[in-house]
Amino acid sequence: MADTETDRHRLGMATRRAVLGDAHVDRAVANMTEFDEPFQSLITEAAWGHVWSRPNFTKRERSIVTIALLAALGQDEEVAMHVRATANTGASREDVREALLHVAIYAGVPAANHAIKIARRVYNEVDAARTSEEEK
Structure with a gap:
């Protein structure tokens, strides 16, 4: 700086x-x-x-709004980053799912469909890392 x-x-x-x-x-x-x-x-x-x-807004609420906006704008890397960040913001997987349903209606099914694929991939990575840690 x-x-x-x-x-x-x-x-x-x-x-x-x-x-x-x-x-x-x-x-x-x-x-x-x-x-x-x-x-x-x-x-x-x-x-x-x-x-x-x-x-x-709480961090959870900002997280939900941010994910919906990024999904609507097609900002894939940012969607993934903010889905990962839900572990710190308190936004649940259900919150993300609901936000992406809103995206489907208000910004288009293709944008939501793509963001859902990104969220699923991130959650699979998170789950795999958690399982790997638990097995150690």
């Missing part, structure tokens, strides 16, 4: 870590370059510090 870290940036980073997890954020920070640093600062302050940190 440039010269000083703002309070909004610190709040955003804390919220980003709470939602996405330390490992994800640590990878993003480690992979940051001079080119994309302004973008990373922008999303940390604006998305995470301004929007996700607001008290009006």
